[in-house]
Amino acid sequence: AQTVTQSQPEMSVQEAETVTLSCTYDTSENNYYLFWYKQPPSRQMILVIRQEAYKQQNATENRFSVNFQKAAKSFSLKISDSQLGDTAMYFCAFTAYSGAGSYQLTFGKGTKLSVIP
């Protein structure tokens, strides 16, 4: 069974500063995918960034980037130039093939990020 751990329940950052959210995972799979999702008060889970385990290059999406360390099973999210709209719960998630063509997401407990003006 896979597990995802987010060790920071809450974090805060000043507007325009940089913040890093941590995530570690445990799996015996070799091919898998990692995601960061954002959940603002509107409740909708929004995909922030994804990483394929077989790719060594770290994924980047505008102000969001990851530091993927496969051997250490670590997948942290860096948010640069933080904006007020980044205030949300952030969830790290893992997926690997579950059989019969199915994938399911395993989520961490989340990190509540507050961006301070």
Add this chain to the structure above:
Amino acid sequence: KAGVTQTPRYLIKTRGQQVTLSCSPISGHRSVSWYQQTPGQGLQFLFEYFSETQRNKGNFPGRFSGRQFSNSRSEMNVSTLELGDSALYLCASSQGGAGSNYGYTFGSGTRLTVV
């Protein structure tokens, strides 16, 4: 294109009743997954449907069931509601198959309160 639509947004039910939640996936997406979100347990996988067939199920009692229709719309049903079933129920849509690893698009969820 339209996103994932979940109805209703809010629901209040009494213990012992049953409830049905609905999810309409993104057009062209054949896979629909359901997740339960609670403050204590976090996000937990309920089940996944693809082309009207359940192909994966999480660790939930048989009171939780679902189905998918030929237009890919999905419903989940919870019978004999318990207080602990109070949660946000999220639906996720994906292309299915190998395309699923490209990510899932979630709806805004249905907030179920059991009293």
